[in-house]
Amino acid sequence: MALEVEVISQEIIKPSSPTPDHLRHYQFSFLDQTVAPQIYVFLIIFFEFNGKTQPNITEISNHLKKSLAEVLTLFYPLAGRAHDNLYIDCNDQGIPFLEAHVNNCKLSDVLRNPIPDELTKLVPFELDDGDNNIPFGVQLNAFECGGFAIGQCLSHKIADGLSALMFSRAWAATARRALGDHQVEIQHPEFVSATLFPPKLFAQTSVGLAKNKSVTKRFVFDASSIEHLRAKYVDLDRPTRIETLSAFIWSRLVAVTKEEANHDHQKLHNVRHVVNLRRRFDPPLPPHYFGNLITVADSTPSLLNTGEECYGLAKQVRGAINKIDKGYIKKLQEGADDHMSSDSSVTSAFTSLCNFPLYDDNDFGWGRPSWVSLGMPGLDFNNVVIFVDTRDADGIEAYITSAEEVLTKLESDTEFLQRVRPSWVSSGLNLTHQPTTIGNINTRIDLV
Incomplete structure (x- = not known):
């Protein structure tokens, strides 16, 4: 269903307390400059109408705006303005807060069959708007049924995916505390990425956006399916869920594309995993360090034509990630970055x-x-995969981005379909099972 979303108001939310003068200049790090493209990551949080305890949408809006102003005092760079690929002026100009009505459906309709390219109407910015110097924005969407959705857009130039989740968690904690939950902890961010990875004096990022139009589809793997796949990776003692699914999905992507007429069988297949650097420091950095604190681990699967290559890939992936140690980080801090895409390889990326x-x-x-x-x-x-836990944390949702014809073939691949399950979103509704995928998205997925 095509969503009809009408923006009815817009205002600017500023931090509730002014940013001190000594914090007004937020310098991008080397990783901000080189890893992060100038696009927005988005997070949309859906709440069904609960009737008895939920306030009306005006009260919800006022509560969100007040708590947002408070949390922006901690995350002050988000209320500033970016300057090229160099720094953010933390001038407290504020962030856009849009309010919108979804006119043609209930929230339950969206949860039955969410179509990601339609869901992008629930966020305030065009996701590939690289010229926008506003780091962050919010859109509150009210549905006819009383349910609502909070859409957040955060510039990748300032934060990786974990940082985006860190901010949302702090905002939610601030909102709960204002309602009387004084036990909730509000974790303060640390903005030290430019100290850890000193910036370079250039204004243009080396990371490009996809030139070819891609789509994204969502597939769900339940716990039993993941465990069944784990048993096949006998070369590695107890592979993780992500190692297992990465190897399996990669093998099926290769399988459905290898017969294409234009497929170059001489090209190497490179597997890339995004790695959280916070855990790789010695000693590890706290999880509340904010910024783009990520790198990538590359591995090149062998035995490509045997049909068994995926069973050795999990071990290769772990080996590549283990090479990201304090010695690697030291070189990265010196400005060395040798992970550049090559025309001689076909890369599949996982995070x-x-x-x-x-x-x-x-x-x-x-x-x-x-x-x-x-x-x-x-x-x-193409071939970008993001993994997130399902709502019950029992399974994993895999968002797979590739060319539309590749995903069409993947949906017809018997071995792949044996491992995915019909999925639906809301455990709070008495819904019938829906198709395995939940649509496609023309805004492409990045890594973290």
């Missing part, structure tokens, strides 16, 4: 936001959300 309490941490005072959707426009290659 995971699993094991993050996405639902518990996005309780703004009215209970856990019914569903949390996220997305990130893609880089200069």
